[in-house]
Amino acid sequence: DHRADIYSLGCTFYKLLTGQAPFKQQSQIATILAHREETPPRLSDLIPEIPDTLEELFQSMMKKDPVDRIQTMAEIVEILDRFLGQQNVTSLNESAETHLSESQELMILCRNTILTPPIEVMSTDASTQVQMPQQIVTPKRGLLLLTLALLFSLGTWGVWMYLPHTSETVALSEDLPGVIPVTDPSPEQAKTEREAAVWLLNHECEIVIDGRYEPVTQVQELPEGDFFIREIKFYPQTVTREVMAPLQGLAKLEILHLEDSHVMDDALEPLKGKLSLKTLDLHETGLTNAGLSHISSLVNLTHLSLQKNREITDEGLKALANLKKLSSINLDRLNITDEGITFIKHNPRLDWLNIKDTQITDKSIPLLIKLNRMKNLYLEGSKITDQGIQEIRKAYTGRDPIKY
Known part of the structure; x- marks a missing residue:
């Protein structure tokens, strides 16, 4: 084809x-x-x-x-x-x-x-002949x-x-007319990236650098040449502002996994204004409203998981009001109501939303059915009624976004 x-x-x-x-x-x-x-x-x-x-x-x-x-x-x-x-x-x-x-x-x-x-x-007997x-x-x-x-x-x-x-x-x-310039880190930036890589690898993390698919898990695996850190995964640990401080200088960090770690309230402060960050996984980190407030300036985030952080309430979700590029967000088992998810009216690109086991009711249906790109909507355990579910399904002509 x-x-x-x-x-x-x-x-x-x-x-x-x-x-x-x-x-x-x-x-x-x-x-x-x-x-x-x-x-x-x-x-x-x-x-x-x-x-x-x-x-x-x-x-x-x-x-x-x-x-x-x-x-x-x-x-x-x-x-x-x-x-x-x-x-x-x-x-x-x-x-x-x-x-x-x-x-x-x-x-x-x-x-x-x-x-x-x-x-x-x-049309001959020779099956290998083609025309x-x-x-x-x-x-x-x-x-x-x-x-x-x-x-x-x-x-x-x-x-x-x-x-x-x-x-x-x-x-x-x-x-070189017509040649697309290739951006390499400056000597200062290359030094910052390498120092951060060494710090992270010595603090129970793995990283992915540009040009490689497989994660780097040990300092000796770092290349001799310059590089940018694109992705970081923290193994379960207590994450403080001090541990996160080297992330502030990273120029092209796109993906950050903190799931299953215990994230202190001040730990995310070094991420403020990090416009390169697209994916942030914070599920089951013990995050509070105060800790979540630090992500309000991550305006280019497209994927966010806050699953199983029961101390996050409607007040905490106000930090998401400025995040208008979200395409997926996991709010499973948060202590939130209809008031908490009003931020989704600023997110027309949302196509994946999990509000399972929350206090969301039929009152939020008008907001949900305006998400015309929605493909995966998880409602199980919420307060949305069977009638409300049918109303949502009816609004999405030609597809059923509700998943279980």
Whole structure:
């Protein structure tokens, strides 16, 4: 199915604009499962200023069901070419320097061909003989050439739009036109990252650094070259502000696991303003309202687990009012009522919500049914009635988000 190629191109699209691979996990198996089961990330989570045109195109390319995806490469070419033209970036078929004499013909050709036509088996007894349909190679090469050229133009546009225009970046762009600058840690930052890594590994933690899937568990496993810490997992322990202090200087920390540790009220203070952080797991950490207050400035968080922290109340959840990019949140077994989850009205991207064993009632149904991206809603043990559950199901035409 040629639409699998469109999905793959969507992954390239994401990598080109964000510098990260979508669905990246610690192992290849976990990554494959994430591709199959998880909701695609949003470009706007990493690039808040991303134009809606590019966000919509990316989401269309990444649909799980091929039927729901954008159907042909020609459509992608047209959208990208039109977008670049609107951004005052010379579109492919207008550029004097990159002009392809056959670009218009390729556009027409793209509309009348599929990317990867099926192989037709010859009607002979030789089962290994195959016959390729005619006129496959030229259309495919032309199509890929045109699409890749547009993606390259988009990538250079994205770098110019969203990377800081420092004198160093400008100089690099002048020396190597069209080359996307690669950001390495400065000597000072590299020192900070390494010192933090050593500290964490000596305090019952494991870390994941950029460019590696497998976690680092011992100091001697650290590479000789410079690196950024992307992910930290604390083994069960008492976590204090002192233990967490080195995290304050980390430039690209994205994922932090503190589950099953005892997190003191001041422990999360070093995370204040940590805009790189996307995932924070705090389930069963003994966290209180005072401790939770420190996460209010983590405005780029997309995944948050507070499960089994019974001292967190409605008052504590007020800290989530500023977190408007959440796509999943676990509130299972918190001491909260309808008043506590009013923050979800600021989270239109929510597609995973657990409010099991809480005091949430039918009063929250109007908020819940406005979450039009919701795919997994866990209500078991809450105070929502059977009638309320049916009302929620009725609101989500074509799918049932309620899970058990």
